[in-house]
Each structure stands twice: as structure tokens, then as C-alpha cells.
Amino acid sequence: MLETRSIITKLAKSIPLQTYLIMCLLNILNIELPELVINVSGGVISVANMPLSLLLLGLYLNFSFARGYGTLILKFILTKYIFGLVAGIACYLWLPMEEMFRFTLLIGFILPTPASVLPYAIMFGYNQRLVGTASNLTMIISFILIWLIVNILI
Structure with a gap:
């Protein structure tokens, strides 16, 4: 059962959320911010983002699942x-934007x-x-859909 206190505690410990709130x-x-902070975060740290994302994708990329989960994932x-x-x-x-x-x-x-x-x-x-497989499949499907949409609209 989810409690409000546990949710707030977990959110308060979230480094990305803290960063967004502070910024x-x-x-x-x-x-x-000082120029040094902007240069380090905009240069060194941002360059490491893609390799880390690809590493994470490689660590969790697993498409094997037990029988019976196919219909659940498809739904x-x-x-x-x-x-x-x-x-x-x-x-x-x-939308009028x-x-x-x-x-x-x-x-x-x-x-x-x-x-x-x-x-x-x-x-x-x-x-x-099951959750990992669904997440991995959505990465591939979203990549294809975004590529198609960009090529159609731009």
C-alpha cells in the first residue's frame, strides 16, 4: 500500500528531482551559475550521457520472456x-500553439x-x-515511430 509519507520521502531523495527544483x-x-559550472555540466557531463544511456540499454536489453506474457505485453x-x-x-x-x-x-x-x-x-x-521486456520493446518501437514522424513532418 502506498503512503503519502513514503512517496514524499522517495521524491525528496530523488537527485534528478532535486536538481530540477533547484534549477x-x-x-x-x-x-x-558561474561559467565554470556551466562549462563542466554542459561539456564534460553531457558528453557522458549518451555512452551511459547506451550502456544502460545494453545492460537491460533482454527480449526473452515466458509463455503467456506475449498477449500481456502486446496489450x-x-x-x-x-x-x-x-x-x-x-x-x-x-492546439493553438x-x-x-x-x-x-x-x-x-x-x-x-x-x-x-x-x-x-x-x-x-x-x-x-516482463516489465524489462516491455520497456525494451517500447525503446525500439518509439525509435521507429519518432524516426517516421520526423521524416513525415520535417
């Missing part, structure tokens, strides 16, 4: 992408299931293999 606060207060993927594409295309076609914002929403609705679901699958006793 948002600095932006609201109009405080600029998840169809639900995710049908709703994502319908909502994304609707936003792209009908600039095109870049609408395009970003369209892509956002079809992003893959993040690898961060794996720790939660372990925490709540879900089938980690």
Missing part, C-alpha cells in the same frame, strides 16, 4: 501507442517506457522480466 528556483530568482504496447498517437496527433493538429511546442507534445506522447520502472517492479514484487 527552477535559480531561474525564477534570476540567479546565474500494453497497443494501449500505450494507440492512446499516445491519438493524443499526440490531436495535440499536434488542434506554435509548431515546435505541438511537435514536442506529439513526440512526448510516444516516448518509450523508462528504465526507471524496473526498480519499482522489483519494489512492488512485479515480474521484472
